[in-house]
Amino acid sequence: MISVARLLLRRAALLVMLLATVFVTVDLLPGDTARAILGREAAPEQIAAKEYELGLDRALPMRFWSWISGVATGDFGRTARGRSVGELLVDKFPPTLLLGGIALVLTVLASLALGAWWAARQGSASTRLLQPATTTVVAVPEFVLATVLILVFALGLGWLPAVTITGRSGFPVSPDMLVLPVLALAAPQIGWNTRVVRAALADAAQAPHVETAVLDGLSTRVILMRHVLPFALPTIAASFATTVGMLLGGSVVVETIFNYPGLGAVLAGSVADRDTSVVAAVVTLSGAIIVGMLAVADGIRAWSLRGRR
The missing domain is CATH 1.10.3720.10 (MetI-like)
Structure with missing residues (x-):
């Protein structure tokens, strides 16, 4: 039983590492989330406001910790367009x-x-x-x-x-x-x-x-x-x-x-x-x-x- 639990914990840790890699990879992709949502004609003030709304103005480690903490309680957050991610998955x-x-x-x-x-x-x-x-x-x-x-x-x-x-x-x-x-x-x-x-x-x-x-x-x-x-x-x-x-x-x-x-x-x-x-x-x-x-x-x-x- 101990070895099984240890194996599951190891795989869970690998999954967390994979999720951290996903956050870094998506962040490194060319383009901007706020601009993708608002369109190319959006003003800089609108972009800044949208980034603040989505929490994109925070450091990447803080955003990942906030998200993974919510997942632990069953909250996957909201999409960039405002819909519940949990509802989207369902x-x-x-x-x-x-x-x-x-x-x-x-x-x-x-x-x-x-x-x-x-x-x-x-x-x-x-x-x-x-x-x-x-x-x-x-x-x-x-x-x-x-x-x-x-x-x-x-x-x-x-x-x-x-x-x-x-x-x-x-x-x-x-x-x-x-x-x-x-x-x-x-x-x-x-x-x-x-x-x-x-x-x-x-x-x-x-x-x-x-x-x-x-x-x-x-x-x-x-x-x-x-x-x-x-x-x-x-x-x-x-x-x-x-x-x-x-x-x-x-x-x-x-x-x-x-x-x-x-x-x-x-x-x-x-x-x-x-x-x-x-x-x-x-x-x-x-x-x-x-x-x-x-x-x-x-x-x-x-x-x-x-x-x-």
């Missing part, structure tokens, strides 16, 4: 959660199936295609893949919509509007995790107890589920936990391209406004989710290794 996070959740489920199911198939049939003609295919999808950036998907399935074949239309609920009005964004997010992660699953299963299959199970005449399914997968599970779980962060990062690009109403679009707009509070709040939420998923992966690792020490 409004925009569910669509991103839906998009990322579907992409994660698709990634887990597809990569487990493909990775297990690849590991069980190494050297076959069909599995040889997975080597170049997974390498290709991992190497292609999300914005390139999204553009190709739009060109092929939206503009070329006309099967799926190229942009997202939002209803009153804040979600897409039609399920088919999720297909291309989900594919653009999930395809690179399926490629990467398929390779991880295959490698983890192949390594676990070399263990002596697996050879004994084969000699005992157990079926391939029983050997895979009872003797191979439990030993490969820690590596696979850690890879899936890392995938959550990659999906959240990729959503910035994908949501912008498909006009999807989520945190990605909010983050892109807040960077344009030099709105540090919004950028830091999105990073905080994303970081908390990633830390939580890593904790789950650690729990799975501890469970899979029970009785082996």
Whole structure:
């Protein structure tokens, strides 16, 4: 329990350091928050008044301490345009959660199936295609893949919509509007995790107890589920936990391209406004989710290794 608590504290400290880096990075970006809000024609007096209102006239360490102290009490502050950051997150996070959740489920199911198939049939003609295919999808950036998907399935074949239309609920009005964004997010992660699953299963299959199970005449399914997968599970779980962060990062690009109403679009707009509070709040939420998923992966690792020490 002590080691788990220490690990969580270490990750929380890393998250705070990351947030401090976000504050410094946004502050160093060219441009001015007050001018971005008021426009280029704003008078110097108006700019100065807006900076005072937003607290931008204070030193950066003081602004960061004030913000992080508020976060500790659940107050993420207000955007440069006056809206509560907490309300903005509540409004925009569910669509991103839906998009990322579907992409994660698709990634887990597809990569487990493909990775297990690849590991069980190494050297076959069909599995040889997975080597170049997974390498290709991992190497292609999300914005390139999204553009190709739009060109092929939206503009070329006309099967799926190229942009997202939002209803009153804040979600897409039609399920088919999720297909291309989900594919653009999930395809690179399926490629990467398929390779991880295959490698983890192949390594676990070399263990002596697996050879004994084969000699005992157990079926391939029983050997895979009872003797191979439990030993490969820690590596696979850690890879899936890392995938959550990659999906959240990729959503910035994908949501912008498909006009999807989520945190990605909010983050892109807040960077344009030099709105540090919004950028830091999105990073905080994303970081908390990633830390939580890593904790789950650690729990799975501890469970899979029970009785082996």
